[in-house]
Amino acid sequence: MTSKPRGTTQVSAVACSPGTAARCPLTVPSRPEASERRKEIAFAVGNLIPATVLGAGLVALPVRYWPTDIVVGGATLVLAGASSLVIGRPALARRALLVGARVLLGVGVLLVTVALLSLAFLAGIHGDFGRGGVTLMLLVTLLVLPYAVVYPLVELWWLASRAPAPVPAATVASPSPDGESPA
Amino acid sequence: MRQLGVARLCALFALVLLGASLGLEHYLRVDRQGAVKRTIISSWVAGQRRSRVVVDGDAPGPLGDEPGRARFVGAEDVLDEGPVLSTHPILFGASFVPGRDGVEAHYDGRVAYATVDDLLALQAYNHPVELGPIRLQLGVDPDVVLDALARELRTTREELVESGTFRRLALRHRYPPEVTLSATEDMLRAAAVGAGGYLARAVRADGMYRYEVNGIDDHETDDYNWPRHCGATWYLAETANYTRDPVLLAAATRAARRLVDGAVAACGEHRCVAVGDRADLGSSALGLLALVEIVEGGIVPELMPVVRELAAFLRSQQRPDGEFKHFYDRRTNTPIDEQSLYYTGEAAFALARAERLTHDRRDLDAASRALAHLVDYPFWYFGWHYFWGAEHWTCHALGALWEKAPNRKALDFCMQWQEAVRTTAIWDREANPEYDGATSAGPFVPPALVGTATRMEAAVSTLIVARLAGVPAKEVDALEFGIEKGLAFLMRFQLLPGPEQVMKAPRFMRGGIPNTPTDLTVRIDNPQHAGTALLHYLKVLEARRKPAGARSGP
Numbered sequence: 001m002t003s004k005p006r007g008t009t010q011v012s013a014v015a016c017s018p019g020t021a022a023r024c025p026l027t028v029p030s031r032p033e034a035s036e037r038r039k040e041i042a043f044a045v046g047n048l049i050p051a052t053v054l055g056a057g058l059v060a061l062p063v064r065y066w067p068t069d070i071v072v073g074g075a076t077l078v079l080a081g082a083s084s085l086v087i088g089r090p091a092l093a094r095r096a097l098l099v100g101a102r103v104l105l106g107v108g109v110l111l112v113t114v115a116l117l118s119l120a121f122l123a124g125i126h127g128d129f130g131r132g133g134v135t136l137m138l139l140v141t142l143l144v145l146p147y148a149v150v151y152p153l154v155e156l157w158w159l160a161s162r163a164p165a166p167v168p169a170a171t172v173a174s175p176s177p178d179g180e181s182p183a
Numbered sequence: 184m185r186q187l188g189v190a191r192l193c194a195l196f197a198l199v200l201l202g203a204s205l206g207l208e209h210y211l212r213v214d215r216q217g218a219v220k221r222t223i224i225s226s227w228v229a230g231q232r233r234s235r236v237v238v239d240g241d242a243p244g245p246l247g248d249e250p251g252r253a254r255f256v257g258a259e260d261v262l263d264e265g266p267v268l269s270t271h272p273i274l275f276g277a278s279f280v281p282g283r284d285g286v287e288a289h290y291d292g293r294v295a296y297a298t299v300d301d302l303l304a305l306q307a308y309n310h311p312v313e314l315g316p317i318r319l320q321l322g323v324d325p326d327v328v329l330d331a332l333a334r335e336l337r338t339t340r341e342e343l344v345e346s347g348t349f350r351r352l353a354l355r356h357r358y359p360p361e362v363t364l365s366a367t368e369d370m371l372r373a374a375a376v377g378a379g380g381y382l383a384r385a386v387r388a389d390g391m392y393r394y395e396v397n398g399i400d401d402h403e404t405d406d407y408n409w410p411r412h413c414g415a416t417w418y419l420a421e422t423a424n425y426t427r428d429p430v431l432l433a434a435a436t437r438a439a440r441r442l443v444d445g446a447v448a449a450c451g452e453h454r455c456v457a458v459g460d461r462a463d464l465g466s467s468a469l470g471l472l473a474l475v476e477i478v479e480g481g482i483v484p485e486l487m488p489v490v491r492e493l494a495a496f497l498r499s500q501q502r503p504d505g506e507f508k509h510f511y512d513r514r515t516n517t518p519i520d521e522q523s524l525y526y527t528g529e530a531a532f533a534l535a536r537a538e539r540l541t542h543d544r545r546d547l548d549a550a551s552r553a554l555a556h557l558v559d560y561p562f563w564y565f566g567w568h569y570f571w572g573a574e575h576w577t578c579h580a581l582g583a584l585w586e587k588a589p590n591r592k593a594l595d596f597c598m599q600w601q602e603a604v605r606t607t608a609i610w611d612r613e614a615n616p617e618y619d620g621a622t623s624a625g626p627f628v629p630p631a632l633v634g635t636a637t638r639m640e641a642a643v644s645t646l647i648v649a650r651l652a653g654v655p656a657k658e659v660d661a662l663e664f665g666i667e668k669g670l671a672f673l674m675r676f677q678l679l680p681g682p683e684q685v686m687k688a689p690r691f692m693r694g695g696i697p698n699t700p701t702d703l704t705v706r707i708d709n710p711q712h713a714g715t716a717l718l719h720y721l722k723v724l725e726a727r728r729k730p731a732g733a734r735s736g737p
Contacts, residue, residue: 063314113200120204122627124211124265125322125351126280127613129626136626156189 036162040093043155044086047100050147051079054107075107094159101155108148115140213263213353215283215614220261222357223285223298227255227684230304230399235296241357255684258358259285259298267349270329272312276321278351280614281308281629282701284322285354288332290347295335297328299354304685305331306399308629308701320628359682363617364674366667371721374674377694378714379422381678382415383434384691385707390441398678398695398703401688409446409458410529413469415707416442417476418714424480425718432482439477442470443489451516453496454489461519462511464500467493468529475536487540494537497530498549505556527553528576535583551588554580558596571600575641575712582644585651594652597645598662604638605665617675618700620668629699632673636696636712639669643719666720673713676700 055076058069082100086093119137122129219241226234233254241260264287267278279286285298302308302323310324333340336347355361364370385393392415395404416438423431447470448457456466471493478487500508500518509526510519531553538546557577560567578597581590609618609630621630622638643666649659677696681703683689695705696713 063317109196116200116204117207120207121211121268122277124208125278125284126627127212127215129612129614153189153193160189 037090037093039158040086040090040097043097043101043158044083044093046151046155047079047083047097047104050104050107050151051076051083053147054079071107071110075103078103094162097155098159101152101159104148105152105156108144108152111144111148112141115144211265211268213265213351215262215353215355217262217353219357220263222258222260223296223354224256224258225298225300225684227257227300230685230687232301232304237296256358257300257356257682257684259300259354260357261352262355263353265351265353267351270325270344270349272325273319273321275325275329275349276312276319276323277627279322281322283354283614285352286323286328286332287350287352288336288343288347289349290336290338290343293336295332296352297332298352299356300682300685301331302328303682303701303703304399306397306702307331309699320625322627359680359684361617362675364671366670366674366720368721368724370674371670371717371724374670374677374679375714375718375721376422376426376428377677377679378696378710378717379419379426379431379694381692381694381696381705381710382419382422382707382714383431384693385415386419386434386438388437390437390439390445392438392707395704395706396692396695398681398686398692398697398705401686401691409442409456410463410465410469411706411708411711412438412446413442413456413466413473415711416473417469418711418718420473420476420480420482421718422714423482424476425722435477435482439473439483439486442473443486446470447489447493448513450496450511450513451499453499454492455496455511456493457511457513460513462513463523464497464507464509464511464526465523465529467496468526468533471497471533471537472529475533475540479540490537491541491543494534494541494543494546497534498545500530501549501553505552505554505559507553524573525576527557528574528580531557531580532576532583535580538587547584547587550580550584551590554584554588554590554593558590558593568599569603571603573637574600575637578641578644582648585648589652591652594645594648594654597641598649598654598658601638601642601645601662601665604642605661608665608669618672620665621672622669624699629701630672631699632676632696633698633706633709633712635669636673636709636716639666639673639716640712640719642666642669643716643723647719647723666716670717670720673717677713678703678705 054072058072058076061068079100082096082103085096086100089096115137220239222238222241224236224238225232267286268274278284282299282303285296285302288295288297297305297307305327307324307327308322310327311318311320312324313319329340329343332347333343336343338347382392385396387393391407392412393403394407394411396402416435419431419438420435422428423435442456446456446458446466447454448462449455450457450462455462456470457463471490474486474490474493477483478490497507500511502508502520506522507527507530508518508520509522511517512519531550534546534550534553538544538550554577557574557580574597577593578600581593581597584590585594604622607623609615609621609623612618612626615629618630620635621632622634624630624634642662646659646662646666649662673696676699677694678686678689678692679694680689681692681695681697683692686692686703692703692705694710696709697703697705698709
């Protein structure tokens with residue numbers, strides 16, 4: 001028995017020649033490379049940070065307003081749940097990351113939209129509101145954009161570049177006698 | 184391909200959002216420099232509007248009519264108008280610039296206006312919308328405005344909201360005219376003496392002040408605060424000494440007598456200012472400051488023993504590191520080593536001023552050690568460069584001590600604070616260019632006058648020391664520029680006379696410094712702080728005209 005090197009996993013590869021490609025399973029039954037898995041975990045942890053900020057912000061809000069509670073509370077739960085899945089169920093990692101990134105992007109886009117329209121409204125009413133106002137608004141925008149828009153976009157970009165998602169071998173049954181994977 | 188799709192979607196969304204934002208801003212914008220479209224002329228008696236006419240363009244209308252006794256005429260030019268998006272309380276409330284915008288309402292073929300004067304009289308610019316514990320300061324209070332317009336249009340508020348239409352009016356006062364003031368000696372003198380005059384009128388026969396008076400309805404709060412009694416008496420005495428006006432001198436005497444007879448009590452072996460079992464350092468410090476001014480000016484020289492006693496009490500509260508124990512339990516005769524905002528700076532300043540009369544080295548040493556403690560931040564704490572407390576007393580202490588116990592570190596501290604004050608002040612706010620130099624309370628709300636005043640009085644003390652210390656001219660000029668702009672803002676909104684047409688008792692309020700340009704409530708420390716800044720800068724300008732060698736500053 002030979003010990004496998006650290007950082008690698010046992011691969012139960014199914015060889016598919018060009019001639020039999022149509023009969024091969026849609027997903028290559030190989031485990032993700034360690035670096036890919038590390039990135040998944042990194043994104044999962046990354047999603048937990050905005051989830052924590054959103055959750056803490058929701059708790060800190062002194063007034064309960066149901067649209068805010070539903071949107072922010074829902075987003076927090078989804079992000080936390082998705083991150084848990086990524087860490088606990090590698091088979092669902094990519095799908096969970098996709099859901100998390102979309103939800104975070106949705107919240108981010110909503111925040112930026114509301115902030116920009118509010119800013120436009122106030123600028124229309126007050127005209128230029130001076131150095132202080134511009135600095136404040138710029139600060140808020142710069143704080144929201146990287147975490148709630150740029151980050152989920154990067155995450156979606158990364159996911160899109162790796163489709164279709166690999167499925168670990170452990171979750172894939174052995175080929176059927178006729179050579180086809182079960183659906 | 185999927186990446187390209189995401190990128191395209193993002194770009195499209197960004198474009199749509201940008202277009203919507205620019206469109207919304209353009210749709211709502213008004214031109215405040217435009218020609219006069221029409222003029223709303225109103226007559227007022229005792230703060231109540233009695234009649235109104237609207238004339239096209241800038242025709243004078245009944246403006247030329249002789250004003251009757253206690254009758255005021257106000258004319259407001261409509262420069263432009265804009266839409267009001269919604270009557271939802273938050274959107275409606277945020278749709279108007281406080282002090283600049285009015286409302287036009289149409290209902291059933293009738294029209295009604297709520298002009299700036301109306302909204303001031305209704306105090307509609309000051310009421311925040313309350314969402315649970317959140318108090319959101321918007322442009323106007325929607326409830327007050329809609330109720331007033333509904334009354335004027337002889338309908339119910341619900342009906343008006345349902346069937347009425349609203350427009351925003353960009354207004355400018357033609358009469359009384361909007362003035363732009365600058366910090367000249369004449370204007371500073373009028374403003375400083377006016378602030379003292381207000382305080383003199385506010386001192387009742389029993390020596391207590393009308394503590395806080397609403398300039399609109401002359402309503403007085405039941406509250407009272409002895410540190411502020413002392414602070415106001417300090418400034419009143421300083422103005423009285425400057426003018427030697429018998430009315431001011433008499434008022435200062437009444438307030439000082441009341442302080443000594445009604446609030447100076449035993450604190451163990453010393454005497455302090457206290458009205459209960461727990462004495463606070465601030466009352467005694469400001470009481471000492473007031474009495475020093477009273478005795479130094481010869482108003483009531485026989486109060487000198489109280490000066491010595493209060494100075495001794497302050498010294499007895501000082502810790503070895505220069506900090507003070509801010510409270511004293513009179514039942515157990517025990518100092519309480521707790522600290523509050525302001526008190527250490529007040530005590531340092533008061534002891535420094537007292538030493539001029541007592542010639543007691545211990546007062547000077549105590550003040551000097553307190554000032555050193557106030558500006559002694561550890562080298563690794565960078566935060567003090569950015570998070571400033573209300574340091575006006577620190578900089579007053581710097582000024583009072585400079586001749587005999589100069590503290591360069593304190594000067595650097597005050598210079599840096601003033602740089603932060605200037606940088607974070609309001610500049611170039613399009614709807615309110617008259618706010619330039621004021622200390623901001625937020626980008627969309629009117630600035631508080633007292634916040635600006637405290638910073639300006641500290642700035643003047645810093646200016647005096649900076650010149651004596653040979654600080655580079657560029658820095659001194661920047662400091663003085665900030666002072667000139669800040670004081671111009673204070674004078675612009677001082678009730679001298681202010682919008683007297685909407686005030687119930689404008690004669691009493693004359694010279695008062697209101698909370699904000701749209702909240703005409705005057706608390707006694709408002710004229711104290713603003714008056715101190717105005718009078719001290721006036722003395723600086725006067726000293727410049729005097730021959731070399733003359734002592735500058737207060």
